[in-house]
Amino acid sequence: MADWLEGLDLEPNDRPRAGPSFVERARHAPDDDYPIADDFGRPNLLGAVEEEEETPFQQLTRHWMNERQAPDILPGQEMLLGRILDHVRKQSDDVQLLRADPDSSEDEHFRIMLVQTEIERVKFVVRSYIRTRLYKIEKYARWISTTAEVHEKLSKAELDHARRYARLTEYHFNQSVLQSLPPQQRSLEDDMAFMPPMIPEPDKLRPVFVHARQECPPVRLPDGTSIAMEKGRISLTPYYIVEQLLLRGEVELV
């Protein structure tokens, strides 16, 4: 599962990042680091069978990776985020208490440091996840604000921001350019031959690498052939081909 690392590659021209230890620890995060509420990790309601149950942080990591690779905006994981953050908060409080306790042993201090480090890493993923969504939300803000079906994929805060941002860019275009042009040229919704639309939408034809998390029904490719998506298989396909599988959690983007 070393491809997980690729996800950390946010900026193409940056120095190397985390060694494998983070990956290892993320994958095998000890359960007691994330005492799980009762309804956590139960078999997926939609029938997706997972052999190893994912910890919440593993789930978030998967959604983070998916979000980073998908051209479209995926359904936001608000509940998951809430629980993880809840837990982070609790852990931070515990750490504060333990640190303040003069009776804490050397050994405990070492453990505290480990926990703190993990907390920072969890927060990093949360932050990157939110920022990734934010990037797409701003890029497609004008499309989002006029397309009702997308709204349910966004949190209220995100949707509000998308609307504000759409208004903001339109205002900026008007102030900087359009208001100086003849009235016939001021629209931001022209439909012109031989030009892409003025309101860009996510490009679902974009190719993605997809990893089957379980046996999936075969998918039909644009050229008419179909491929079996047996468990563990990695394929390169246009996004729309695997969109439904992705939303059901049967595949993940890598």
Place this chain on the structure above:
Amino acid sequence: MAAATHQYGDLATQLLVESRRSTATDTLLKYNDVLVRSIVREQRQLEALLQAALAAHPDEVAPNPLLPTILLYQTAINRNKRCLLAYHAHRIDRLKDLYWSVGGALPLLLSMPSAAPAHANADGQGNAAAAPADVRSKLSPHEVDFLRSYNTSILTLRTEAFSSAASMSQDDAGALTEDVDLMAPVVKPPKDLHVLVRVVRDCGVVHTEQGAIDFRRGHRFLVRRADVEHLIVQGFLEEV
């Protein structure tokens, strides 16, 4: 004829060549007000020509013999407009990059030298004469407005972002917003809890895990990364 000296779209191409250069050299160029205005002028001329051609044959029944000419005017208008908007959109993207690169510290962004973001001249104030122009002087007034409004929207988002998260009171949500710190860098995942920093510019007393620290220029401290991340991003501290 107005177009005698250049072809339709030539000015607009010049404008976008600037955008390309800005990307390639990773610098923010000064807003090219003069060129933008020239293109706007070209747009007005084209519109006048277009309207004149339409008016020349008001007969609705017969096809206008000037139709090919009209289509070309319209095509040039569309092209110029696309270039104008793309230029402004490209600048907005760059401004947002700058904004995030300093952790959303807008006043700092506007006053910092535009050449080397986040690492303002290490000598603190330095000599003002030699200092490169600040970011603000490269922006159009509308771009400054944009950044202000954008900043406001981001701050609102930051406050709202976690308030709907489950099982959390409003207060907790607010605290979490602080905790996760949306504005912190997302380029590199944290590796070490602590970081050794050198103070580049005085930033006064800051509360950290180890207690209050007075960050004075020239001194070094080993501190928890999360406590000072924003100061590093904003160029007050430097990792050693």
Place this chain on the structure above:
Amino acid sequence: MEDDYYSVESILAENQKIQCQFKIDIPDMGHLDGGNERDIKALSKIQIPMWMAYILIYSDYADFTIPLPFSARVRNALNAEARSVRLSGLVGQGGLWYGFGRMIMRLLNDIPAQEVSDVLTKTFRSRLPEVIDQAHHFAAASGSGGGAIGSDEATMAFREGLDGTERDLFMLAQENARRTKRWYETSEKARRS
């Protein structure tokens, strides 16, 4: 390259010119030819940027000649051995041969468009492995200071003949190989210590 209304690169790419032969007179557009004529006369041949050519050809006001980079001669050469053709020589250093081809496709009808599409895909497929191979060799060589690889003429000629898109891929693959190596080395170290 993303075909987005606001994409700077996509807009600049459409400045690529092609030769059009006009079928009709177009009043008041003589300046497009750079001369002093008032009108464009039927049968005149003028270099027109792509962004303007679309509407002229679509409206059947003009025909265009398949540009040299996609001429029969070049296609034959590509068919014979795609790797021996210098694409950069056809579209200029940093020029986008594939991008140009895609624009040409938009001017053609089904069958000729499909033909161009086939040439593009086939060429890309037969050149890609060499692009990636060389990128990996380069990344490896630059690390150990060795300059032996890539110095032979054929490899060098190929590398200089990359079009803009291939060049980007080359850089990406090279960077990727470097990073993988670095990652491997640092994780090895961590494991041993």
